[in-house]
Structures are given as C-alpha cells and as structure tokens.
Amino acid sequence: MSGALLSTRGLSKRFDGLQAVTEVDFDLARGEVRALIGPNGAGKTTLVGMICGRVAPSAGTILFDGEDITGLPAHRRIRRGMAYTFQITSVFAGLSVHENVALAARRRLTGAVRVDAAVSEALARVGLSDRSEEEAGNLSYGHQRLLEIAMGLVQAPRLLILDEPTQGLSDGEIEGFKALIREVREQAAILLIEHNMHVVMELADRVTVLNFGTVLAEGTPAQIHENRAVQAAYLGTG
Ligand SMILES: Nc1ncnc2c1ncn2[C@@H]1O[C@H](COP(=O)(O)OP(=O)(O)OP(=O)(O)O)[C@@H](O)[C@H]1O
Numbered sequence: 001m002s003g004a005l006l007s008t009r010g011l012s013k014r015f016d017g018l019q020a021v022t023e024v025d026f027d028l029a030r031g032e033v034r035a036l037i038g039p040n041g042a043g044k045t046t047l048v049g050m051i052c053g054r055v056a057p058s059a060g061t062i063l064f065d066g067e068d069i070t071g072l073p074a075h076r077r078i079r080r081g082m083a084y085t086f087q088i089t090s091v092f093a094g095l096s097v098h099e100n101v102a103l104a105a106r107r108r109l110t111g112a113v114r115v116d117a118a119v120s121e122a123l124a125r126v127g128l129s130d131r132s133e134e135e136a137g138n139l140s141y142g143h144q145r146l147l148e149i150a151m152g153l154v155q156a157p158r159l160l161i162l163d164e165p166t167q168g169l170s171d172g173e174i175e176g177f178k179a180l181i182r183e184v185r186e187q188a189a190i191l192l193i194e195h196n197m198h199v200v201m202e203l204a205d206r207v208t209v210l211n212f213g214t215v216l217a218e219g220t221p222a223q224i225h226e227n228r229a230v231q232a233a234y235l236g237t238g
Pocket residue numbers: 015018020038039040041042043044045046047
C-alpha cells in the first residue's frame with residue numbers, strides 16, 4: 001500500500017443535496033494502466049476532479065507518492081508529476097500546435113531551447129510533428145485529442161489522467177491511441193476514464209467500476225467482464 005503512486009481513503013464529494021462520490025478507497029500502482037468505468041453519473045469525473053485538484057473533497061484524503069496532497073492546488077499537483085488531459089490542458093484553437101504544447105511545457109521547463117526540444121519530442125510521440133505550425137483549431141477532432149495528450153506528455157508526468165480520450169475518434173485513430181498508451185506506460189502510470197470496452201479490455205491492467213459514487217468492483221478486465229454486479233449496473237437491473 002505504501003508503495004502506491006496514488007491512494008485515496010474515504011474520498012467523498014457532496015454537491016448540495018447530492019452525494020456524488022462516497023468513501024472511495026483507491027490505489028494505483030506505479031507503472032499501472034487503470035481504467036475507471038461506470039454508468040453515466042456514477043461519479044467518475046468528480047473522483048478524477050478531486051484527484052487532480054479541480055474539485056475540493058467533502059471528506060477523505062489523497063496521497064500522491066506517499067505525501068498528502070488533499071489540500072494542494074491543481075498547479076502544484078502538476079509540478080509533482082500529475083497531468084490531466086482534459087481541463088488543465090485544453091487546446092487553444094487560435095494558437096499553433098507547437099505553441100499549445102509549449103504553453104504546457106513551460107509549466108515545467110524554462111529556456112526556449114529546452115522548451116522547443118520537449119515540444120518536438122512530445123509532438124513526435126503522438127505523431128503530430130508535421131502539423132506543428134498549423135493552427136490547433138484547424139486540426140481534425142482526432143488530432144486535437146492527440147494534441148491534448150502531447151500537452152500532457154510534455155509535462156513528463158508520473159501519472160497521466162485521461163478523461164474519455166477515445167471519445168469521437170475513428171477506429172483507425174483508436175488503434176493509434178492504443179499504440180501510444182503502450183509506449184507512454186513505460187514512463188507513467190495512466191488513469192483512464194473510458195467508455196469503450198474494447199479499449200479497456202486491451203489496455204488496462206486493472207479496472208475500477210464506480211456506481212452511484214461507490215466502488216462496485218475492481219479487478220482485471222476479464223474479472224470485471226464476468227462480474228454479475230457490473231453487468232447488472234450497466235443493464236440498469238442492479
Ligand atoms: N458541479 C456539480 N454540481 C452539482 N452536481 C454535480 C456537479 N458535478 C457533478 N455533479 C453530479 O454528480 C454526479 C456524478 O457526476 P460525474 O460527472 O462525476 O459522473 P460521471 O461518472 O463522470 O458521468 P459521465 O459518464 O456521464 O461523465 C451526477 O449526478 C452529477 O449530476
């Protein structure tokens with residue numbers, strides 16, 4: 001347990017009258033790819049929002065690399081090695097692809113030469129090197145999603161959190177995404193909110209299922225696939 005990269009204990013969030021997340025104990029190991037799944041409204045985005053510092057918990061604690069980060073603002077979690085693709089690094093449509101990634105790189109690096117080198121490397125990893133000077137808003141949707149991932153990668157995270165990264169991607173783009181994650185996992189643990197079960201089955205080491213704000217099940221993709229309570233939750237018969 002002490003070796004976990006990320007741990008939550010009793011993590012809870014109440015919005016007015018609504019209990020969105022209830023006493024979640026969650027452990028993510030170094031180098032692990034974890035999928036977080038669950039029906040709409042299960043609390044996935046809220047849980048991830050608490051982990052990355054966008055949502056203040058009502059109760060509970062969050063440890064990152066053994067240190068209590070529960071009260072730390074989002075930008076200081078980024079500096080400690082957490083990157084979150086969706087809200088923190090949203091694409092600026094009017095800026096070039098390169099400049100978007102450079103903005104993210106400057107959270108970590110100073111000096112134009114070092115920033116440029118990191119940007120080039122991140123763009124190469126997601127396969128966008130040849131689009132570097134293009135306005136980000138002109139990229140296809142799939143390429144904008146890859147750009148978001150490049151913006152996460154350039155921060156050299158130890159934990160990369162991706163909120164529905166394959167949503168809206170073509171089959172070919174999803175294949176590319178899977179290959180990219182297999183590469184990225186060599187350097188970072190990955191927490192993936194993902195609705196596409198093929199992607200979950202192929203990429204995740206373990207799967208955590210949220211339902212009504214609590215952990216319904218946790219296990220390997222095969223275990224989760226066979227879990228009756230999970231099947232019931234998805235069919236709405238639970
Ligand atoms: N800022 C907020 N204020 C009030 N209620 C909220 C807020 N954010 C989320 N909720 C509620 O909390 C519950 C959990 O929402 P959340 O977005 O975390 O679920 P989710 O599992 O990510 O769903 P989806 O798969 O649809 O994105 C929902 O009932 C939602 O309406």
